Amino acid sequence: MKIVLNHFKGNKDLVLEEELHPDDLELDIGVMHFPRPLMLHAQAWKSDDELTVQAHVEGERSFTCSLCLEEFNNLFEKDITLHYDIKGLDSVTIDSDVRDEVLLEHPIRILCRPDCRGLCLSCGTNLNLESCDCQGPE
Numbered sequence: 001m002k003i004v005l006n007h008f009k010g011n012k013d014l015v016l017e018e019e020l021h022p023d024d025l026e027l028d029i030g031v032m033h034f035p036r037p038l039m040l041h042a043q044a045w046k047s048d049d050e051l052t053v054q055a056h057v058e059g060e061r062s063f064t065c066s067l068c069l070e071e072f073n074n075l076f077e078k079d080i081t082l083h084y085d086i087k088g089l090d091s092v093t094i095d096s097d098v099r100d101e102v103l104l105e106h107p108i109r110i111l112c113r114p115d116c117r118g119l120c121l122s123c124g125t126n127l128n129l130e131s132c133d134c135q136g137p138e
Protein backbone atom coordinates (compact mmCIF):
# COMPACT_ATOMS: atom_id res chain seq x y z
CA MET A 1 0.00 0.00 0.00
CA LYS A 2 1.41 3.29 -1.12
CA ILE A 3 0.37 6.42 0.76
CA VAL A 4 0.77 9.52 -1.39
CA LEU A 5 1.45 12.48 0.86
CA ASN A 6 -0.20 15.14 -1.28
CA HIS A 7 -3.47 13.19 -1.10
CA PHE A 8 -3.90 14.60 2.39
CA LYS A 9 -6.21 17.57 2.42
CA GLY A 10 -5.71 19.94 5.33
CA ASN A 11 -5.76 18.17 8.68
CA LYS A 12 -7.97 15.34 7.52
CA ASP A 13 -6.91 11.76 7.85
CA LEU A 14 -6.84 9.35 4.96
CA VAL A 15 -8.64 6.01 4.92
CA LEU A 16 -7.36 3.35 2.56
CA GLU A 17 -8.13 -0.25 1.78
CA GLU A 18 -6.18 -2.73 -0.27
CA GLU A 19 -5.82 -6.43 -0.91
CA LEU A 20 -2.34 -7.75 -0.25
CA HIS A 21 -1.27 -10.55 -2.50
CA PRO A 22 0.90 -13.11 -0.73
CA ASP A 23 3.14 -13.56 -3.77
CA ASP A 24 3.90 -9.85 -4.01
CA LEU A 25 4.84 -9.69 -0.35
CA GLU A 26 6.82 -12.95 -0.38
CA LEU A 27 4.86 -14.09 2.61
CA ASP A 28 5.27 -17.83 2.27
CA ILE A 29 7.98 -18.96 4.64
CA GLY A 30 7.76 -22.71 4.40
CA VAL A 31 5.69 -23.68 7.42
CA MET A 32 3.13 -20.90 6.96
CA HIS A 33 1.20 -20.19 3.75
CA PHE A 34 -1.42 -17.68 2.77
CA PRO A 35 -3.97 -19.28 0.44
CA ARG A 36 -5.86 -16.03 -0.24
CA PRO A 37 -5.10 -12.32 -0.42
CA LEU A 38 -5.00 -10.51 2.91
CA MET A 39 -7.17 -7.49 3.54
CA LEU A 40 -5.43 -4.35 4.70
CA HIS A 41 -7.38 -1.40 6.10
CA ALA A 42 -5.42 1.68 7.03
CA GLN A 43 -6.06 5.08 8.50
CA ALA A 44 -3.28 7.62 8.21
CA TRP A 45 -2.53 11.01 9.75
CA LYS A 46 0.15 13.44 8.74
CA SER A 47 1.99 16.23 10.50
CA ASP A 48 4.74 18.34 8.92
CA ASP A 49 7.36 15.67 9.18
CA GLU A 50 5.69 12.53 10.48
CA LEU A 51 3.16 10.09 9.09
CA THR A 52 1.25 7.80 11.45
CA VAL A 53 -0.54 4.79 10.05
CA GLN A 54 -2.95 2.63 11.98
CA ALA A 55 -3.44 -0.53 10.00
CA HIS A 56 -5.58 -3.60 10.42
CA VAL A 57 -4.64 -6.70 8.50
CA GLU A 58 -6.66 -9.88 8.35
CA GLY A 59 -6.68 -13.06 6.38
CA GLU A 60 -6.37 -16.78 6.33
CA ARG A 61 -3.19 -18.75 7.00
CA SER A 62 -2.49 -22.36 6.39
CA PHE A 63 -0.05 -24.51 8.32
CA THR A 64 1.22 -28.03 8.35
CA CYS A 65 0.85 -29.49 11.83
CA SER A 66 4.27 -30.37 13.18
CA LEU A 67 2.99 -33.56 14.84
CA CYS A 68 0.45 -35.14 12.46
CA LEU A 69 1.51 -33.32 9.24
CA GLU A 70 -2.10 -32.46 8.35
CA GLU A 71 -2.78 -29.11 6.74
CA PHE A 72 -5.04 -26.77 8.62
CA ASN A 73 -6.19 -23.17 8.20
CA ASN A 74 -6.69 -20.47 10.71
CA LEU A 75 -7.84 -16.90 10.57
CA PHE A 76 -5.76 -14.16 12.00
CA GLU A 77 -5.98 -10.42 12.37
CA LYS A 78 -3.65 -7.83 13.71
CA ASP A 79 -3.62 -4.13 14.45
CA ILE A 80 -0.42 -2.36 13.59
CA THR A 81 0.71 1.20 14.28
CA LEU A 82 3.51 2.55 12.12
CA HIS A 83 5.38 5.85 12.20
CA TYR A 84 7.37 7.32 9.34
CA ASP A 85 9.67 10.27 9.04
CA ILE A 86 8.45 11.92 5.85
CA LYS A 87 10.88 14.81 5.50
CA GLY A 88 11.66 15.13 1.81
CA LEU A 89 9.34 12.27 0.75
CA ASP A 90 6.39 12.29 -1.67
CA SER A 91 4.97 8.93 -0.67
CA VAL A 92 5.42 6.09 1.79
CA THR A 93 5.00 2.39 1.00
CA ILE A 94 4.10 0.39 4.07
CA ASP A 95 4.13 -3.12 2.59
CA SER A 96 7.43 -4.35 3.98
CA ASP A 97 6.53 -3.21 7.49
CA VAL A 98 3.15 -4.90 7.25
CA ARG A 99 4.88 -8.04 6.01
CA ASP A 100 7.24 -8.04 9.00
CA GLU A 101 4.32 -7.70 11.39
CA VAL A 102 2.37 -10.50 9.72
CA LEU A 103 5.37 -12.83 9.88
CA LEU A 104 5.96 -11.98 13.54
CA GLU A 105 2.57 -13.48 14.30
CA HIS A 106 4.03 -16.89 13.77
CA PRO A 107 3.02 -19.47 16.38
CA ILE A 108 5.89 -21.06 18.30
CA ARG A 109 4.41 -24.53 18.15
CA ILE A 110 2.42 -25.32 15.03
CA LEU A 111 -0.27 -27.75 16.08
CA CYS A 112 -3.60 -28.42 14.38
CA ARG A 113 -5.14 -28.50 17.86
CA PRO A 114 -3.70 -28.27 21.36
CA ASP A 115 -4.16 -31.97 22.04
CA CYS A 116 -2.95 -33.28 18.67
CA ARG A 117 -1.75 -36.86 19.16
CA GLY A 118 0.49 -36.90 16.11
CA LEU A 119 1.64 -39.87 14.08
CA CYS A 120 2.67 -43.24 15.44
CA LEU A 121 6.46 -43.36 15.24
CA SER A 122 6.40 -47.01 14.19
CA CYS A 123 3.61 -47.33 11.62
CA GLY A 124 2.74 -43.72 10.75
CA THR A 125 -0.94 -43.96 11.66
CA ASN A 126 -2.53 -40.59 12.35
CA LEU A 127 -3.50 -41.12 15.99
CA ASN A 128 -6.09 -38.34 15.84
CA LEU A 129 -8.10 -40.41 13.38
CA GLU A 130 -7.47 -44.01 14.42
CA SER A 131 -5.41 -46.05 16.82
CA CYS A 132 -2.84 -48.70 16.05
CA ASP A 133 -1.46 -51.72 17.92
CA CYS A 134 2.16 -50.61 18.08
CA GLN A 135 2.08 -49.39 21.70
CA GLY A 136 -0.09 -52.18 23.02
CA PRO A 137 1.23 -54.48 25.75
CA GLU A 138 3.84 -56.98 24.57
Ligand SMILES: [Zn+2]
Pocket: 065, 066, 067, 068, 069, 070, 111, 112, 113, 116, 117, 118
Ligand atom coordinates in the same frame (compact mmCIF):
# COMPACT_ATOMS: atom_id res chain seq x y z
ZN1 LIG B 1 -1.88 -32.34 14.27
Ligand SMILES: [Zn+2]
Pocket: 120, 121, 122, 123, 124, 125, 132, 133, 134, 135
Ligand atom coordinates in the same frame (compact mmCIF):
# COMPACT_ATOMS: atom_id res chain seq x y z
ZN1 LIG C 1 1.52 -47.69 15.05
